[in-house]
Amino acid sequence: MKLKYLLLFLSSSLFFAQNNFQTPFEKGNGNQTVTYDEMNAYYQNLAKSFNTIQYLKKGEDDNGKPIYVVIYNPFPEKDLNQLRKDKAILFVNNGIHPGEPDGIDATMMLMRDLATKKIKTPQNFIIAAISAYNVSGMLNRGSFSRANQNGPEQYGFRGNARNYDLNRDFIKADTKNARSFQEIYQWLKPDVFIDNHVSNGADYQYTFTYISTFKERLGNVLGEYFYNNYQAKNLEDLKKLGD
Ligand SMILES: [Zn+2]
Structure with a gap:
């Protein structure tokens, strides 16, 4: 009898956990992307709820607002220098072009699914992601700066606070964003790096290029x-x- 109640309790709390951690994208109509404030609140809640998730201020945009890194690390050790000895680090960047925001929303779902163990990583594997790199561009939301794109309803602007295209500023580092990126990259020293650029419905001949x-x-x-x-x-x- 007791076991039954325990199982009922476990399954209902799992149900609650999954619903509680629905992302704004999932709650929306499928054609909406998260705002900067919603994103930070979501990750802060996730980090509070799961000790495998950390959400850390790791730099600054040209507008003075923080750039955050979210980490999924299932190991008790949190020191990257120690972890790097026998673990692989995957590093993801999101929102360098905030009008291509799919990676921002997808990473929120990925981190949630890892934390709730809905999906499993290979052994000895850590994932770190910049939740949104071009913070000022993300805050500069509108619906008309990408004429060839069908969605989402509102999205960020390509340039940052000083109108730099951050995807042209990796090496010369004119922006605080790029200098932050270099520090984050050197701190993580990743084995694999993915930079998410995704747009919804740009008019290309092929579905996949x-x-x-x-x-x-x-x-x-x-x-x-x-x-x-x-x-x-x-x-x-x-x-x-x-x-
Ligand atoms: Zn892009």
Whole structure:
């Protein structure tokens, strides 16, 4: 009898947890993206509720507002220098172009699903993500700055507070955002880096497009590896998926 009640309690609290952590995107009509304040409140709540999630101020936008990094780390050790010895770190950047915000919303769902153990990572694996990199662009919301795009209803602006395109400022680092990014990157020293650029309904001929750089641009070792191993393997896998 007691076991039954316990199971009932566990399943209802799991149900509650999942509903409690619905993202604003999931609560919306499918054509809306989260605001900066909603995003921070969501992650702060998630970090308070799960000890596998941390939400840390790790830099500053040109407008003075904080850039945050969310980390899913299932291990008791929290020191990255220790963790890096035998664990792989995946680093994701979101919202460099806030008019392409899908990654911002998708990462919130991903972190929630990892925290609630709905999905599992490979062993010895940590995921860190900048929740939104171009904070000032994200705050500058509107509906008309991307004429060829069908949604979402409102989205951020491409340029940051000083109208820099941050995707052109990785190396010269004219912006506080880029200097913050360099610090975050050096702090994480990731094994794999993903920069999310996604738009909803831009008018391309194909549903899915992939573009890779010229191997000459990567230099000898990296170029050979990328072209002959990484890209070749990905192409094989794509072909296996079929049409
Ligand atoms: Zn972009």
